[in-house]
Amino acid sequence: MINRIDLKFKELKKKNKKAFIAFIMAGDPSLAITKQLVFEMVDSGVDIIELGVPFSDPIADGPAIQKASGRGLKSKATLAGVLNMVKNIRIQTQTPIVFLIYYNLVFHYGLEKFVKDATQSGVDGVVIPDLPPEESKELRKIAKKNRFSVIPLLAPTSPVDRIKKVSSAASGFIYYVSLTGTTGARKKLPKELGENLRNIKKITRMPVCVGFGISTPAQVKEVQKHADGAIVGSAIIKIVENNAGKKDLVKKVGRFIKILKGA
Amino acid sequence: MLPDKFGKFGVFGGKFVPETLMMALEELEKEYRIAQKDAKFKEELNSLLEVYAGRPTPLYLAKNISKKSGRKIYLKREDLLHTGAHKINNTLGQALLAVRMGKKRIIAETGAGQHGLATATSAALFGLSCDVYMGEEDIGRQALNVFKMRLLGARVIPVSTGSKTLKDATSEAIRDWVTNVRTTYYIIGSAIGPHPYPMIVRDFQSVIGKETKKQFMKYEKRLPDYMVACVGGGSNAMGFFHPFFKTGVKLIGVEAAGLGLNTEKHGASLCKGSVGILHGTKSYLLQDKFGQVKIAHSISAGLDYPGTGPEHSYYKETGRAEYAAITDKEALEGFKMLTELEGIIPALESSHAIYYAIKKLAPKVSKDKIIAVCLSGRGDKDIDIIKSSRLKGI
Numbered sequence: 001m002i003n004r005i006d007l008k009f010k011e012l013k014k015k016n017k018k019a020f021i022a023f024i025m026a027g028d029p030s031l032a033i034t035k036q037l038v039f040e041m042v043d044s045g046v047d048i049i050e051l052g053v054p055f056s057d058p059i060a061d062g063p064a065i066q067k068a069s070g071r072g073l074k075s076k077a078t079l080a081g082v083l084n085m086v087k088n089i090r091i092q093t094q095t096p097i098v099f100l101i102y103y104n105l106v107f108h109y110g111l112e113k114f115v116k117d118a119t120q121s122g123v124d125g126v127v128i129p130d131l132p133p134e135e136s137k138e139l140r141k142i143a144k145k146n147r148f149s150v151i152p153l154l155a156p157t158s159p160v161d162r163i164k165k166v167s168s169a170a171s172g173f174i175y176y177v178s179l180t181g182t183t184g185a186r187k188k189l190p191k192e193l194g195e196n197l198r199n200i201k202k203i204t205r206m207p208v209c210v211g212f213g214i215s216t217p218a219q220v221k222e223v224q225k226h227a228d229g230a231i232v233g234s235a236i237i238k239i240v241e242n243n244a245g246k247k248d249l250v251k252k253v254g255r256f257i258k259i260l261k262g263a
Numbered sequence: 264m265l266p267d268k269f270g271k272f273g274v275f276g277g278k279f280v281p282e283t284l285m286m287a288l289e290e291l292e293k294e295y296r297i298a299q300k301d302a303k304f305k306e307e308l309n310s311l312l313e314v315y316a317g318r319p320t321p322l323y324l325a326k327n328i329s330k331k332s333g334r335k336i337y338l339k340r341e342d343l344l345h346t347g348a349h350k351i352n353n354t355l356g357q358a359l360l361a362v363r364m365g366k367k368r369i370i371a372e373t374g375a376g377q378h379g380l381a382t383a384t385s386a387a388l389f390g391l392s393c394d395v396y397m398g399e400e401d402i403g404r405q406a407l408n409v410f411k412m413r414l415l416g417a418r419v420i421p422v423s424t425g426s427k428t429l430k431d432a433t434s435e436a437i438r439d440w441v442t443n444v445r446t447t448y449y450i451i452g453s454a455i456g457p458h459p460y461p462m463i464v465r466d467f468q469s470v471i472g473k474e475t476k477k478q479f480m481k482y483e484k485r486l487p488d489y490m491v492a493c494v495g496g497g498s499n500a501m502g503f504f505h506p507f508f509k510t511g512v513k514l515i516g517v518e519a520a521g522l523g524l525n526t527e528k529h530g531a532s533l534c535k536g537s538v539g540i541l542h543g544t545k546s547y548l549l550q551d552k553f554g555q556v557k558i559a560h561s562i563s564a565g566l567d568y569p570g571t572g573p574e575h576s577y578y579k580e581t582g583r584a585e586y587a588a589i590t591d592k593e594a595l596e597g598f599k600m601l602t603e604l605e606g607i608i609p610a611l612e613s614s615h616a617i618y619y620a621i622k623k624l625a626p627k628v629s630k631d632k633i634i635a636v637c638l639s640g641r642g643d644k645d646i647d648i649i650k651s652s653r654l655k656g657i
Contacts (some may be wrong), residue, residue, distance in 0.1 A: 055432070056555040057431075059280075059434050059542070060438075061449075073555065079554075104550070106540045108539060108553070109554065127598065130280055130281060130540070132279075132280065134269065134285075135279055153282040155282040155284070157445070158285070159286060162282075162285065162286065177282065177283060181442040182438045184440060261540075
């Protein structure tokens with residue numbers, strides 16, 4: 001069976017389109033609403049869904065996602081709970097789903113068990129912000145056997161030899177961090193973004209998607225010009241935060257995503 | 264020689280950090296290796312340690328507690344150093360590295376404020392700008408150190424997330440570093456964090472153990488039988504222990520048992536935790552059954568951390584050191600004993616080691632055994648805590 005992520009990028013390429021990836025935190029404000037949000041995002045044309053698994057110490061995240069993580073923990077969204085939710089979602093949609101999860105949760109759950117349970121639940125891959133390729137060998141070995149993607153990150157501070165090392169360890173796609181910093185909306189993306197992406201594309205044929213700081217339709221468009229996809233997180237999280245408890249929360253997120261996509 | 268080239272101490276250690284920092288860690292390691300071989304660097308650091316920080320520190324045979332416990336107990340007097348604790352050994356070394364690397368800005372995390380204070384001091388000395396991340400709870404209980412850091416020109420940035428103590432101060436410092444990695448040097452204060460930090464901090468703190476060894480040969484013509492030090496992240500203990508790694512001396516690290524090891528309120532990751540990943544390193548950790556990091560507790564802010572250095576985890580796993588824990592109440596008693604019997608006011612962190620040596624270790628070893636305790640810091644910073652605990656009748 002081919003991985004849904006690979007399939008998605010093939011399909012997009014055929015249509016000459018770029019990916020739009022949306023991030024939400026599982027359990028923010030509750031797993032029931034997360035499930036509704038996933039369906040809404042699929043209907044709004046999201047190509048890949050990135051689901052955050054709440055963690056106590058998210059060192060790569062800015063205030064918006066830190067708080068979302070805190071709300072997820074408060075609603076008791078555990079890894080097992082999130083896996084179960086994905087299993088339910090999978091009955092109705094084939095949109096690729098990847099986890100954004102800190103390594104301690106994966107390590108604690110057990111690498112074998114994590115990959116097995118994730119694959120069986122219909123999770124297609126994982127982004128682990130605190131797991132560079134140097135430390136991910138064992139996970140990648142297990143993942144490969146299960147056609148599960150371990151999506152590595154590259155940053156503006158990654159020199160050529162690291163770009164080579166990271167892309168040779170990649171499956172699914174490469175998550176390029178647009179800026180030196182934590183997650184969160186920024187007014188402007190770095191000037192050198194286009195050039196950095198061109199340098200990466202010279203080295204690897206793996207799809208490269210860009211996240212961190214992207215919050216407006218113009219930024220999505222700009223990023224999609226240079227990369228294979230744009231990832232939006234904190235800006236969506238803000239909509240969830242500001243509308244928690246309101247009836248039209250899910251619709252509002254859908255509307256925002258359509259605006260971001262320029263639809 | 265540990266760590267290996269991957270920064271591992273057995274299965275512990277490593278580099279579990281965002282990609283943005285990987286290059287900076289490689290650069291730091293490269294620069295450190297060059298500095299290590301640079302006679303001028305060593306000379307400059309040694310001279311600063313001597314004439315600025317006050318090394319060598321005395322090894323003091325604590326007469327009265329020795330008499331009381333019937334065993335010879337020596338104290339390695341790191342409390343007599345400039346800024347009041349062992350932390351300055353490391354911050355001077357790392358500030359010199361920062362200068363070599365051309366960084367103009369320094370950041371640090373701090374719990375009790377001793378590392379923040381030592382960092383602010385080193386930054387003042389080298390003319391570097393300095394931001395210190397400190398949990399709101401610690402800012403409250405260590406007001407004196409906060410004031411001192413500000414006097415020295417550092418900005419103390421309160422951290423109000425999560426535990427509001429050292430754990431979240433460390434997370435915030437890492438986030439700052441991720442953002443300003445090109446211009447900023449992050450001085451980690453304990454033997455924790457991603458490689459090469461645990462190695463660098465250990466090496467700079469090893470001056471404690473090296474001196475202790477020499478002093479024992481001079482005074483006793485032999486090494487001690489037991490060495491005792493408190494362990495939070497574990498920098499004073501690792502600096503004290505490491506030069507004795509290949510000897511037969513028994514090494515004992517003392518963690519914070521807080522309100523008791525059977526409660527949820529302690530900081531004893533080696534005694535009661537399990538292996539996990541926090542702040543860039545694989546080590547023993549206090550975590551719940553889902554792998555969420557727990558909030559530690561200790562009366563001493565410096566031991567109030569749910570993780571510990573990876574090399575301590577290695578020492579535990581291989582049996583090279585033993586780890587025990589002392590409660591808040593016992594630490595206060597240790598504080599009182601040393602103050603009243605020796606006229607030395609110890610830091611609450613060090614008081615854990617003091618109590619263990621006098622009350623737990625001395626009574627169970629034969630009379631000819633010699634015990635060395637690392638008195639890692641002085642207690643001035645803790646006077647308010649002592650006052651309020653007296654009022655509460657603890």
